[in-house]
Amino acid sequence: MLKKYSATPYVIWSILFIVIPLILIVTYSLSTKNPINGQLVFSFSNYRKFLELKFINVLLKSVTLAFKATIICIILGYPMAMILSKMEAKLQKKLIVLFILPMWMNFLMRTYAWMVILGKNGFINKLLSMVGLNLNLLYTRGAVLLGMVYNFLPFMVLPIFTVLLKIDNNYIEAAEDLGADKLTVFRKIIFPLSMPGLISGITMVFMPAVSTFVISNLLGGGKEVLIGNLIEQQFLVLNNWNFGSALSVILMIFILVFMAFINKFDKDNDDKGGVGLW
Amino acid sequence: MKKNVLLVLIIILSLSFLYGCSSNDEVVLNVYNWGDYIDESVLDDFTNETGIKINYETYPTNEDMLVKLTQGGSNYDVVFPSDYMIEKMKKEGMLSKLDKSLIPNLENIDENFSNLEFDKGYEYSVPYFWGTVGILYNKNMVDDKVDSWDILWDEKYKDQILMMDSQRDTIMVAQKKLGYSMNSKNVEELEKAKELLIAQKPLVLAYVGDNVKDMMIQGEAALAVVWSGEAYGVMSEHEEFGFALPKEGSNYWFDNIVIPKDAKNKEAAHKFINFLLDPEIGFRNTDYVGYSTPNKKTFEMLDDEVKARKGAYPSDELLENFEVFLDPGDFIEEYNRVWTEFKAAN
Known part of the structure; x- marks a missing residue:
């Protein structure tokens, strides 16, 4: 009885803030506003518009950029998680705090800071000017990518680190006893066992990266338009909630497919007896 | 329960x-x-x-x-x-x-x-x-005469141009450069304006809002499309700036x-x-x-x-090609479409 009882607030919460808004978005996306009386009329025109206007390109651009950011986060984050997990406990704790410390500051502030660093008269260009160089760093696709990697890297490192920490040392010792070298141990033991952490890291980096609009707005200078920016524009500037909702639904479906794909990976792994993240 | x-x-x-x-x-x-x-x-x-x-x-x-x-x-x-x-x-x-x-x-x-x-x-x-829209420029970085929108399409100033991140104001610049009315309800004219803006995109450093003043003062860019008041705000404190109303006409609002x-x-x-x-x-x-x-x-x-500020209190002859924005009614959908397509273009 208590169990049933205690779940009610969460049920109410999800209905109010997840289910109802979702239904609203889907309804909006499947309708247009009648210009005469302002009533909503059922129509697929928003989705047709998406295909007609070749916004597929923007979606692809967002996905490519988010994909690149995810790969870079893996390349940077995985070794970092390994180094952290092998450290002695005291130092490890300190480093983890240092690592999370920037996240105590507001995400917008940290992104604005990059504008100061990358600007034409910013920190990096001041250094470069000593050797007579001046590069255009800010308001480029590279700057947007940097912003994504910088902001989302902790979400890659932390889950991998947690999983690595939980791997039973006996497995590694057993492998070494059986004559495996370091590379084989990593390939056959550590990497497969860390898959759940890696996968949740990938989801946690890819999802916010593919839908961001703040990073592309600030570091892309309004030139690098991602799907998130298109959605923001429809809602805040062009006052077309219907088309904006359609774009959101398309993005949601896209992320859902991606998640299903990733989860399949995860399942296969579970059967082999991996270490769970939580 | x-x-x-x-x-x-x-x-x-x-x-x-x-x-x-x-x-x-x-x-x-x-x-x-x-x-x-x-x-x-x-x-x-x-x-x-x-x-x-x-x-x-x-x-x-x-x-x-x-x-x-x-x-x-x-x-x-x-x-x-x-x-x-x-x-x-x-x-x-x-x-x-x-x-x-x-x-x-x-x-x-x-x-x-x-x-x-x-x-x-x-x-x-x-x-x-009330006010006008014109070009704010840094005299230390621009040596040409600024009196036309054409300068914003000059390859020489690649990555030194700031445009407004505002639908009608930015489309207006292209329309005026092409000699059209900024209240045009002609789809063809709008398409041409869109093409012109897309062609300009590689030259533009950024499409900005309120931060344009700071960016100009910090020397991030040489030329910017701004409202008259912002221009005189910058110019009253920094001598190296000038403000020009383009001869093709512009918006007064x-x-x-x-x-x-x-x-x-x-x-x-x-x-x-x-x-x-x-x-x-x-x-x-x-x-x-x-x-x-x-x-x-x-x-x-x-x-x-x-x-005596010409950009703020212009003479009647200077205002000849200037227009006030009108509400395009349902035709705003076309403006919205053109703006979104321009934004989404690579």
Whole structure:
């Protein structure tokens, strides 16, 4: 009885803030506003518009950029998680705090800071000017990518680190006893066992990266338009909630497919007896 | 389970009571203005004089303001939309007619502003500020003569150009460069303007909003499309800047004061409007925001240097190719489409 009882607030919460808004978005996306009386009329025109206007390109651009950011986060984050997990406990704790410390500051502030660093008269260009160089760093696709990697890297490192920490040392010792070298141990033991952490890291980096609009707005200078920016524009500037909702639904479906794909990976792994993240 | 439902009901009920209690008889005027568009000490003076408290909020663009007003949840008594937006709001019945007997200071406004296309005879709105759009340039970085929009398409200034991240203002630049009206309802002309803007994209450093002033001062760019007041704000403190009105013509605009239809405190709103039209108050605001005042008594109080600013108080011949934005009605869909396609282009 208590169990049933205690779940009610969460049920109410999800209905109010997840289910109802979702239904609203889907309804909006499947309708247009009648210009005469302002009533909503059922129509697929928003989705047709998406295909007609070749916004597929923007979606692809967002996905490519988010994909690149995810790969870079893996390349940077995985070794970092390994180094952290092998450290002695005291130092490890300190480093983890240092690592999370920037996240105590507001995400917008940290992104604005990059504008100061990358600007034409910013920190990096001041250094470069000593050797007579001046590069255009800010308001480029590279700057947007940097912003994504910088902001989302902790979400890659932390889950991998947690999983690595939980791997039973006996497995590694057993492998070494059986004559495996370091590379084989990593390939056959550590990497497969860390898959759940890696996968949740990938989801946690890819999802916010593919839908961001703040990073592309600030570091892309309004030139690098991602799907998130298109959605923001429809809602805040062009006052077309219907088309904006359609774009959101398309993005949601896209992320859902991606998640299903990733989860399949995860399942296969579970059967082999991996270490769970939580 | 039943108890549970009861509990939820009690919580909701008590919350609604709390909400009900918070409103009382004291008049609070909800003012919704552009960011950085008033000398805020004026607000305190109004409260001291009349005892009416002011809840002051700001918006960055006309479109933001409209979305906030139409989607509800807000109750503004005084708003400051521009020309074409007033026309649109008027058409949609969002504005309340002004009672001119409550605004005696209206006589301070220059007669030239009494017959504006979008609202003749101050029926729904009274002028607050007006201005133009032109090119702000850094004389240390630009050695050509700046008198045409063409310079914004000059390869020489690649990555040194700032454009506005604002739909109609940016499309206007391309339309004027092509010699079209900025109120065009011709799809072909719009398509050409779009192509021109897409061609310009590689040369543009960024499409920006309010931060344009800071970026120019920091020397991030050489040329920027800005409103006249922002330009003179920068120029009054930094000598290396100039401001030019392009010969192909540009936009001149009006931001007027209106009272929305569903405003709760219409009487106080009229008082506030009358207060803003006072010459002395107008002078303080003009001094602060740097735009052109429609108030003839305020104008007389300005420094000669300010009165002589060609970009702010241009002569009639200079204004020949200038236009005021009109509300395109349903044709706005085409503008929206062109803007979105331009934004999405690589």
